[in-house]
Amino acid sequence: MFFSKKLQKFENLKHCFFSRKNGFSKGCYASLNCGLGSSDKKENVQKNLNFVCQKIGCKDESLITLNQTHSNEVVYFENESSVKNKLTGDAIVTKIKNIGIGILSADCAPILLYDPQKEIIGCIHSGWRGALNGIINNTIAKFEELNSKIENLIAIVGPCIGKESYEVKIDFYERFVDRNLKYAEFFSKISDERYIFDLRRFINNEIYNSNIKNIENIAMNTFLKKEFFFSHRRSCLNKEQDYGRCISVILMT
Numbered sequence: 001m002f003f004s005k006k007l008q009k010f011e012n013l014k015h016c017f018f019s020r021k022n023g024f025s026k027g028c029y030a031s032l033n034c035g036l037g038s039s040d041k042k043e044n045v046q047k048n049l050n051f052v053c054q055k056i057g058c059k060d061e062s063l064i065t066l067n068q069t070h071s072n073e074v075v076y077f078e079n080e081s082s083v084k085n086k087l088t089g090d091a092i093v094t095k096i097k098n099i100g101i102g103i104l105s106a107d108c109a110p111i112l113l114y115d116p117q118k119e120i121i122g123c124i125h126s127g128w129r130g131a132l133n134g135i136i137n138n139t140i141a142k143f144e145e146l147n148s149k150i151e152n153l154i155a156i157v158g159p160c161i162g163k164e165s166y167e168v169k170i171d172f173y174e175r176f177v178d179r180n181l182k183y184a185e186f187f188s189k190i191s192d193e194r195y196i197f198d199l200r201r202f203i204n205n206e207i208y209n210s211n212i213k214n215i216e217n218i219a220m221n222t223f224l225k226k227e228f229f230f231s232h233r234r235s236c237l238n239k240e241q242d243y244g245r246c247i248s249v250i251l252m253t
Contacts, residue, residue: 001018001021001022002158002159002218002220003015004017004112004156004218006154006216007114007154007156007250012252012253013121013251014056014057014249014251015056015112015156015250015251016055017159017218017248018055018249019228019246020227020228020244021228022051023047023048024044025040025044025045025048025244028240028241029243030244032048032051032246033045033048033230034048034049034052034065034104034247035245036049037067038244039241049063052102053100056249056251057251057253058098058100058251059098061085062099062100063249064083064084064085064092064099064100064102065085065102065104066086066087066089066092066103066104067087067088067089068089068090068104068125069089069090070090070108070127070130071088071090071133072133072135072137072138073090073091073135074091074092074093074135075092075093076092076093076094076142077093077094077099080096080099083096090130090135091124091125091135091139092122093120093143093146094120094122095118095120095121098251098252099251099252100249100251101121101122102123102247102250103123103124103125103249104125104245104246105158105159105160105222105247105248106229106231106232106235106244107161107222107231108160108161109124109126109127109157109159109160109199110123110124110126110157110159110160110246111123111126112248113139113156114154114250115153116152116154118148118152120143120146121251122139122142122143122250123249124139128197128199131206132175136206136207137206137210150210151212153212154212154215154216155207155212155214155216156215156218157200157203157207157215157218158218159220159222159225159228159229159246160199160200160221160222161231161233162222162223163188163196163197163198163200163201164196165223165224165233166196167190167194167195167196167197168194168195168196169193169194170193170195172195173187173195186201186202200217229246230243230245231243
C-alpha cells in the first residue's frame with residue numbers, strides 16, 4: 001500500500017495505490033489481484049476487492065472501476081443514480097461522496113486527481129496509447145467544465161513501468177514523433193531499430209502542460225518491483241499466460 005503525501009493532508013480524503021500483497025489469489029495472480037478481466041478465480045478477485053473496500057472505507061457496491069480500453073473517454077458521475085460499475089472508459093470524475101473510484105493497472109500509470117476547493121476527485125488509467133490520444137487532457141477538461149480552477153488541482157502519478165524497462169521498436173517511436181516532433185525527448189535511442197521510452201516523464205509533461213503544477217510521483221517501477229506489482233510486460237517476457245492487476249482508489253467523505 002502506497003500513499004501520496006499531498007493527499008494525506010486532507011481529512012476528507014481516503015486513497016491508496018494498492019500493491020499486489022495481502023490478497024487471496026494464487027499462482028501468477030498472487031495475491032491482491034483486483035482484475036475481474038483476468039482469468040483468475042472470480043471468487044478470489046471478489047475477496048480481494050472486498051478487502052480493498054474495507055481498507056478504503058466504502059461499501060462493497062460502492063467501489064467503482066471501469067472497463068478500461070486505453071481510450072480517451074472520461075466517465076462523469078453527476079449524481080448517485082448515475083453511478084454504475086464497469087462502464088467503458090479510462091477515467092472517472094465525480095463530486096459524489098463515499099464512492100471509491102478506482103483504476104486497474106499492470107505497468108500503465110494510475111493517476112489520482114483532487115480539487116480541494118471544489119471538492120472534485122478523479123482517476124485516470126494512462127498507458128502510452130491513452131496519454132498520446134488525450135485521456136489526461138480530456139479528464140482535466142472535465143474538471144474545468146465543473147468550474148474547477150486548474151491551479152488548484154493536485155495530480156498524483158502512481159507506480160508504472162520505468163524507462164529502464166520500457167524498450168520499444170522504431171515504429172512506436174515514429175508514432176509519437178509523427179504527432180509532435182518534440183516528443184522525441186521522451187525517447188533514448190539504443191540502436192537503429194530500438195528505443196527506450198519514458199512513460200512517466202511523458203505523462204508528467206502532459207499534466208504540466210495542462211497547467212497543473214502541483215504534481216507528485218510515486219516513482220516505483222512496476223516491471224522491476226515484482227514483489228509489489230503486477231506487470232504486463234514482465235509476464236509476457238516470462239511467457240506467463242496471464243497477469244494480475246493492481247488497483248488504485250480515491251474516495252471523498
